[in-house]
Amino acid sequence: MERVVLFAVGGGGDPVRHQPLLDAFEARGCRVIAPAFERLHPRQATWDDYLARPLGLVEALRDVDPGAEVAVIGHSIGAWAALCLAGATPWSEERRPLDVPRDPRVSRLVLYTPPAGWFAAPGALDAVKTPMLVYVGELDTFVPASEVEVLKAAPAELDLRIVPRAGHFSFVHVPPPGMDEDPAFDRDRFLDRMVDDTVEFSLR
Template identity: 35%
Template structure:
C-alpha cells in the first residue's frame, strides 16, 4: 500500500550539551501532497499533515561528515510512501553549514547520542503510530560509523581525532530498539580494536562503492571482519560507483565539477541506481523490521 507523504520539521534538544538541532520527518499521511520547497530542494509532501492510522516502523538516516539529511531525500520519501516514518537529523557541528566538530572525539561521542535522542523525540511525536521496538538506521560514510556505534559498536578515537595523538575509547550509548542497519559506504576506522563490533548483532545491508575515493574497501573489511554473525550481513559492491553515488541526484543547476557530491565516475547512472537502491533498502527494512 502506498501513502501520501507528510512532512514536519522538529527541533531536538540535547540538555547535556545545551544545544538543539533540526530533525526533518517524512511519514505516511492521508493528506494529498504537492510540490513544496524543502531546503534547497523540491519534494512532493503535505506539510504538517496528520499521520495515517497504523503502526509504522521508524528509520533514521545519518548523513556524512559536513553533509545534510536532505541529500537522502528521495530514499526517505520512498520509504515514507511505503509505510515508514523517516527522520533526517542534521548532526550538530558536523553538517554543511558548520563542520567544526569534524575529526574530534566530541563528534564521535555526540553523533550516536543524537540519533538516540531523535528516536525518543519521534516516539513522543507519534506516540500511537510507531512500533517502538522496530527501529532501523541508515548511515552513509560518517553516518555508517554513527549507526554501528548506536547498534552496539565500541569505538576508539584514532590519533587523528585526539589533541595528543593517542588512541582513546569513546563512550557511546547503545540502543536495543535498533533492529536493522543499512550501511552505505561506511566510515569505520574507529572500530579496528579487537572485539569493537562484537556486540553488533542486528541484520546489516552493506553497500560498497567500487570506485569509492573516500571510504575504500578497507572500511568495508572492518565490518566484514568485525561483526559476529556473517549470516546476518548482506554485502554487495555497486559497480562503477563513487562515494557520493548514494546521495539523491541533484537538480541540474547544482551538477558541476566544482561540486564533488554531484559527480560520479564516467558511465555511472545515479538516477537508475537510486531506483534499484530504494527498492533494495525498502525490501530489506520491510523484512528485518517486521516485528509486532
C-alpha cells in the same frame, strides 16, 4: 506496531539530499525520523563533534516507544553513528575504546560507505548482532572498500555490496557541488535500485 526508520545523514548534515529515499519509506507507511546536524569537517572535527552524531540520533528517538523496532540507515559518518547505536565500539587513534550511546531498538542497519576503520580493534564489533546491508563504492577515496571488510568480524548477518565505478557520494541523491561520477556509472539507475533494496531489507 509502528514501523520506524531513522536516517543518519553524512558529514554535510542535511538529510534533504536523500529525500527520494525518505519519501520511499513514507510511501510504505513508515514513520521517518531524519534529524539534521551541523556540517562536520573531518580535518577540524573534535571527538565531541563526532560524538554529537550518535547522541543526536538517540535524542531523535526520544518519543519512540521503548519496545519499537527501528531500522537505521546512514551515509558516511551517519553510518558510523548507526553502528555505534547497534553496539559497535569505536577506538581512538591512541588505541583506546571510546564510550558511545547505544539503543537496543535498532533492528536493521543499512550503511552507505561506513568509515569502518574506527572498529578495526579486536572485539570492537562483538556486540553488533543486527542484520546489515552495507554498500561501498569501488572508487571511493574517502572510505576504501577494503576498509569496510572489517565488518565481517561482527556476529551478524551481513550483505556487503561493493558497487562498481561508484564513489563516496554515489549514494546521495543530491551530491555536493563538483562531485563528478565516473562516466561508466549509471547513477540514476543505481539509485532507483538502491532505494528499492534498502526499503525491502529494512522492512523485512
